[in-house]
Amino acid sequence: MAEEVDRLSALPLEIKTSILHLLAIDGAVRTSTLSRSWRDVWTHQSNLFFDLSCSDDPEWLREWVEIAADVICSIQGPIIDFDLCYYAETYASLDLFRFLHLLFHKGGLQKLWIYNTGCTALVQLPYFQSLKVLDLSDIHLRLPSDFQGFEQLEALRLSCVFIFQEDIQLLIDGSKNLKVFRGSVHSDGLVPLSLTFNAPLLTTIQYYFTESMTQVRVLNAPCLEEADISARIGPESSLEECAVIVAPATKLMADIAMVSDFSLDFETLKCFSQVPAPRALTIQFPRLRSLHLEGMNPCLDQRVFATFCCLLRNMPILESLEIKCFDPLIMLGDLDEPDALKINECLKKEEISCLEQSLRRLTVSVTKSIHIAVMGMICFIMLNAKVLKLVEILHWEENEVEASIVQALNLVEKASSDVNVVFSSME
Structure with missing residues (x-):
């Protein structure tokens, strides 16, 4: 048995770290009790995932928020991948700001995933220069006042995100390497959303149309291959609701007509069928x-x-x-x-x-x-x-x-x- 323990302890740091990548963070931390050589291995983790949605008990959540913050501070190198599933109504915005602030000072963040299940929390997003994947759900999103874009961003996924017109357009325009966009966004002000994509590297676009969407345009996307458009309406939707969806959806279909893979939902088909939209039905898809x-x-x-x-x-x-x-x-x-x-x-x-x-x-x-x-x-x-x-x-x-x-x-x-x-x- 002692020989087996010695062999385990003698593993190179990179192998030990790769083993801990397969564990949840609490399990990874517990490996520090195996032996002296394993005591600090977990602090070399570059991928962190915290599921703080397991309970709505405020005391439990406060304890785990502190633990999560301590873990982030204890990591010795940059944190490359940070995933957070959160549930809170009172402290959500403050806690998310705290986590993002700590991640910003760690540096090196490439993937950020935040899913808030308790409410639509306000998130002030720092300027992560190395960010490649941004995946946010159920939040109000704000950008820094001096935001110039995420130059390395390749995938932008926004689900039920409330954002100002200026911020969402700035986020798209500033992502010069954007390849994947998947979005269900809502206006966070009085001005409805109107989006324009000028993304030469864009390969995939997915969009959920809402009543606050007035226009979606894809002006330049020569690499676009896959498109998915959906409408957020119910089976008993009125003619007026469908009419709001048809105009931007029709324009987007015309812009993406050269795709080879196309996804469409029954709700969008219903919109096209209930209002006069001859243009929508004459769009040709020659490569589909x-x-x-x-x-x-x-x-x-x-x-x-x-x-x-x-x-x-x-x-x-x-x-x-x-x-x-x-x-x-x-x-x-x-x-x-x-x-x-x-x-x-x-x-x-x-x-x-x-x-x-x-x-x-x-x-x-x-x-x-x-x-x-x-x-x-x-x-x-x-x-x-x-x-x-x-x-x-x-x-x-x-x-x-x-x-x-x-x-x-x-x-x-x-x-x-x-x-x-x-x-x-x-x-």
Whole structure:
């Protein structure tokens, strides 16, 4: 046993440190009791993760905030990666300011992730010169008064972040190496948000449209390959709510028309289907090979189905289509006859370029039984896609695909002679 301990203690510092990287910080600190050679190894950690959302007990939180601050101060070198999951309503802003202040003086920070679950806390973000990844959630974000941009920033992810128009545009403009932008941002003032991207290295953009968004433009992004746009509306949204979303979403779709991978949610399709938006339906995607549709089934109806078909006409070389549906409220066997007839009116043979020449794979993921509109999409594709090779229906193991659905799909007239319909369970 002593020999084994000696061998463990004799490991080089870099190997010991890499071992501790696999542990939570409290476990890493406890290794200091193993032997004298392990006493200070944890202080060489460069990646820190604190989950302070485990309890809403104020006394517990205050104790752990102090521990976290002591750990940061005890680290001997720069902290490269700092992740914090936080829950607090009273002290959140002060504690976050304290942590960021300590990180700033440590230097070398490359990745910052803050997820606040208790409230939308105010964060005064220091000027981290080496920052490459910024991931913030549920905060009010402020930039330094002399902010000139994060020159090394490659990925910017903002979820439910409230920010002033000047700050969000300055953050985008100052990130000259920006490659990934994923954002759900809200105006923190009276002025609604209007964003412009002039990012030559941008490869991925994801945006959630809200009622406070008036414009999103991508002026220069020659490397852009992947786009994802979504709307934050409910199944019972009014025409006015949809109209607010359509204008900026239409402009953004036109700007990103050269992407090869595109994701769209049912809510956005609903917006396009409910208001006059001919420009949105005439945008061509000449390089698009993969389309992903995702959302809540209650947003699906005949008009959304028609909008979906219009989009297919503008994707001439589409090869793969994926549809993810959640929480269906209407089961195939529970439909009234008029509802079924409305969907069936859309099921016909049409000459659509991608269905005639390129679409080879259709994947549908469902959480329960398949919604009638989703069934319509599947049947429409199978009826028209002449080079289709695979239709895969994915479902959770505990949610069996009804026999009537299996039978219905097997009876669908298939345009492709060698299409294979497969039912698989999702892990």
